[in-house]
Amino acid sequence: MNTRFAAIMLLAGTASLAACQKKAPEELPPPPMDNTDTTPVTPIATGPGVGSQQHFTDAVGMSNTVIYFDTDRFNVDSEDAAKLQRQAQYFAQYPDVMFTVEGHCDERGTRDYNLALGERRANAAKNYLTSLGIPASRIRTLSYGKERPVALGSDEGSWAQNRRAATVTIN
Amino acid sequence: MKKLFFASFALIAAPLAAQNQDLGQPVPEGGEVETIEEGEGLSVNVSFEGNLDDLGIAIPGFATDANVPTPANQNGTAALGKELARVITADLKNNGLFKPTGPDALPQPGFGEITAPNFGTWSNRGAEMLVHGYVRGRSDGKLTVGCYLYDMALQSQLVREGWVVPAADWRRAAHKCADLIYSRLSGESPFFDSRIAYIAETGPKDNRSKRLAIMDSDGANHRFITTGRSTALTPRYSPDYRQLLYLSYVDGNPRIYVYDIGTGKQTLVVQNTDPTFAPRWSPDGRHVLYSMAVGGNTDIYRVSARGGRSERLTDTPGIDIGGSYSPDGRQIVFESDRSGSQQIYIMNADGSNQRRLSFFGGRAATPEWSPRGDQVAFTHIAGNFRIAVMSPAGRNLRYLTNSWQDEAPTWAPNGRIIQYFRTERGSGRTSLWQVDLTGENERRLPTPVDASDPAWGPILP
Numbered sequence: 001m002n003t004r005f006a007a008i009m010l011l012a013g014t015a016s017l018a019a020c021q022k023k024a025p026e027e028l029p030p031p032p033m034d035n036t037d038t039t040p041v042t043p044i045a046t047g048p049g050v051g052s053q054q055h056f057t058d059a060v061g062m063s064n065t066v067i068y069f070d071t072d073r074f075n076v077d078s079e080d081a082a083k084l085q086r087q088a089q090y091f092a093q094y095p096d097v098m099f100t101v102e103g104h105c106d107e108r109g110t111r112d113y114n115l116a117l118g119e120r121r122a123n124a125a126k127n128y129l130t131s132l133g134i135p136a137s138r139i140r141t142l143s144y145g146k147e148r149p150v151a152l153g154s155d156e157g158s159w160a161q162n163r164r165a166a167t168v169t170i171n
Numbered sequence: 172m173k174k175l176f177f178a179s180f181a182l183i184a185a186p187l188a189a190q191n192q193d194l195g196q197p198v199p200e201g202g203e204v205e206t207i208e209e210g211e212g213l214s215v216n217v218s219f220e221g222n223l224d225d226l227g228i229a230i231p232g233f234a235t236d237a238n239v240p241t242p243a244n245q246n247g248t249a250a251l252g253k254e255l256a257r258v259i260t261a262d263l264k265n266n267g268l269f270k271p272t273g274p275d276a277l278p279q280p281g282f283g284e285i286t287a288p289n290f291g292t293w294s295n296r297g298a299e300m301l302v303h304g305y306v307r308g309r310s311d312g313k314l315t316v317g318c319y320l321y322d323m324a325l326q327s328q329l330v331r332e333g334w335v336v337p338a339a340d341w342r343r344a345a346h347k348c349a350d351l352i353y354s355r356l357s358g359e360s361p362f363f364d365s366r367i368a369y370i371a372e373t374g375p376k377d378n379r380s381k382r383l384a385i386m387d388s389d390g391a392n393h394r395f396i397t398t399g400r401s402t403a404l405t406p407r408y409s410p411d412y413r414q415l416l417y418l419s420y421v422d423g424n425p426r427i428y429v430y431d432i433g434t435g436k437q438t439l440v441v442q443n444t445d446p447t448f449a450p451r452w453s454p455d456g457r458h459v460l461y462s463m464a465v466g467g468n469t470d471i472y473r474v475s476a477r478g479g480r481s482e483r484l485t486d487t488p489g490i491d492i493g494g495s496y497s498p499d500g501r502q503i504v505f506e507s508d509r510s511g512s513q514q515i516y517i518m519n520a521d522g523s524n525q526r527r528l529s530f531f532g533g534r535a536a537t538p539e540w541s542p543r544g545d546q547v548a549f550t551h552i553a554g555n556f557r558i559a560v561m562s563p564a565g566r567n568l569r570y571l572t573n574s575w576q577d578e579a580p581t582w583a584p585n586g587r588i589i590q591y592f593r594t595e596r597g598s599g600r601t602s603l604w605q606v607d608l609t610g611e612n613e614r615r616l617p618t619p620v621d622a623s624d625p626a627w628g629p630i631l632p
Contacts, residue, residue: 116469123467
C-alpha cells in the first residue's frame with residue numbers, strides 16, 4: 001500500500017516537472033537527446049507499464065502529446081518542435097515503444113480534403129521525430145480528417161483545438 | 172514482440188476476416204424489369220402551353236383486372252394499384268414537378284377505362300393531364316404494370332409503356348411511370364428509377380457512428396450495409412449498381428473497399444499499406460479513381476476495376492484528391508491545393524494537360540461533372556460552404572444554396588437536380604438536401620437518422 005502511494009507521488013512529481021518544462025521559453029535549445037537524466041521516470045511495478053499511453057503521458061506531460069496547426073497548414077512551428085522534442089526523448093529512452101501519430105482537422109473543410117490534410121499533419125510530426133533520430137519504422141501515421149473532434153463548438157477556439165496531431169503509443 | 176507486431180501490421184494487407192467484420196446482412200440484388208410495350212403517340216404535341224409548374228395531372232388509382240394476392244401488398248393487387256398511384260404522385264409532388272392530384276382525392280377508374288378513359292369524369296377536376304394505369308398479378312408471381320398518359324384537351328394518348336416486375340420491385344414500376352410522365356411532358360431524361368448511397372450518422376459529435384446505407388431515390392427500401400462498428404465514408408455506386416466503392420476504417424486505417432451487392436463481400440481496391448481516399452468510378456465502370464497518401468503527399472491514381480497495376484495521374488507536392496469524369500470518360504475534374512489553397516483543376520483521363528479551372532476567390536472543392544456534361548457542381552468555400560455550378564471551362568459561376576455548411580454535390584441521373592449534405596453549426600448534425608439546377612425547390616430528404624455523403628446513381632439498368 002505504501003509503495004503504491006509512493007509511486008503515485010512520484011508520477012505526480014514527474015507530471016508537474018513536465019508541465020514546467022512545457023512553459024520554458026521557446027528560445028531555449030532542446031535538451032540533448034542522449035542525456036537520459038532529464039527524464040527521471042522510474043518504472044515501478046504498480047505504475048502504468050512502459051509504452052502504455054498513461055506511461056507516455058505521465059512522462060512527457062499531457063500537453064506535450066498533441067501539437068496544433070493553423071487553418072489549412074501543416075508546418076511544425078517552434079512550440080510544436082519543443083513538444084516533439086520532449087516526445088522524442090521518451091521514444092529514445094524506450095526504443096521498443098511503437099506509436100501512432102493521429103492527424104486531425106477542424107470541421108470547416110470538405111471530407112476528402114480533410115482526410116488528406118490530416119495525413120499530411122501526421123506526417124509532418126513524424127518527419128520531425130525522425131529528424132530527431134526516431135526510426136520511421138516505429139511511427140505509424142493515421143488520419144481521421146474531421147471525424148474525431150475533441151472540442152465540440154463551431155467557433156475559432158474549438159477549431160484551433162481540433163487541428164492537431166496527437167501521439168498515441170501502440171500497446 | 173512489439174516490433175514483430177508492427178512489422179506484420181505494416182506488411183500484410185488487412186486479412187479478409189477484418190475486412191468483413193463491419194458488414195451486415197447482404198442486400199439482395201434488384202430483379203430485372205422488362206419493358207413490354209413500346210411508347211406510342213410521340214407525334215402528338217402536348218396541348219398545354221403554360222408553365223409546367225402549373226400543369227395539373229390527375230393520377231387515380233391503377234386498376235386491376237382481378238384482385239389477386241401478391242407479396243407486394245397484403246390486400247392484393249387492387250390495393251397495390253392505389254399504392255402505385257400514390258408513389259407516382261409523391262415522386263412528382265416532392266420534386267416540385269407539375270400539380271399532381273393523387274388517388275385519395277379521385278374516383279377509381281375500372282380496368283376497362285384504362286385504355287379508353289371516360290374523359291367526362293375527369294374534365295371538371297382542373298387537370299390538363301390524366302394518368303391511367305393497371306396492375307395484373309401473373310401466375311409466376313410477377314406483376315405486369317401499364318402506364319398511360321392522356322392529354323385532356325386533345326382527349327388523346329400521349330405515351331404509354333408497360334413493365335413486368337418481380338413483386339418485390341413493384342415501386343420501380345411506379346418510378347418508371349413517373350419517369351415516363353416527366354420525360355414526355357418536360358422533354359428531360361428520366362431520374363426517378365434510381366438509387367442513392369449515403370452515410371447514416373448517429374451519436375454525439377465527438378463519437379459519431381457512420382454507416383454505409385442505400386435507398387431508392389424517394390427514400391424507400393432503405394437498408395444499412397455496415398453495422399457501424401467502423402467509420403464508413405464517401406460511397407459511390409458502380410454504374411451497373413452491382414458494387415459500391417467506399418472508405419472504411421474497418422482495419423483501423425482509412426482505405427477504400429469495393430463492396431459487392433448480392434454476395435455481401437468486400438475487397439480492398441489496392442493492396443498496400445498507404446491510406447486511400449475518395450474513390451470514384453469511370454462512367455463505364457471499367458476504371459476506379461482513388462487518392463493515396465504516400466509519405467503524407469496525396470495524389471490521384473487510376474486502376475482497372477478488375478485490379479492490376481495502378482497508374483499515377485498527378486505528381487505535385489500538394490494534395491491532389493477526388494476526381495470526376497466527363498460523361499465521355501475523356502477528362503477528369505479534380506481538386507488540388509498546389510496553388511496554396513483548394514481549387515478545381517481539369518486534366519485528360521491519362522493525367523496529361525492539367526490546368527486550373529476555378530478562379531472565384533475563396534476555395535473550391537468536391538467537383539462533380541454533370542451526367543449531361545454541360546456543368547460542374549462543386550463546393551465553394553468563402554466564409555460559408557455553398558453548392559455552386561460552373562461550366563467545364565470554369566465560367567458562369569452560379570450559387571444554388573446559401574447555408575452555413577453545404578458540401579459534396581451529387582447529380583441526379585438526368586443532370587437537372589443536385590443533392591448534397593448540410594451540416595448544422597454547433598451540433599454538427601447532418602442531413603441530405605436537394606435543389607434544382609435552377610436553384611429552386613430546395614428540400615430536405617427524409618432519412619431515418621442524420622445523413623451525409625450522398626451519391627446518386629444512374630438510372631437503374
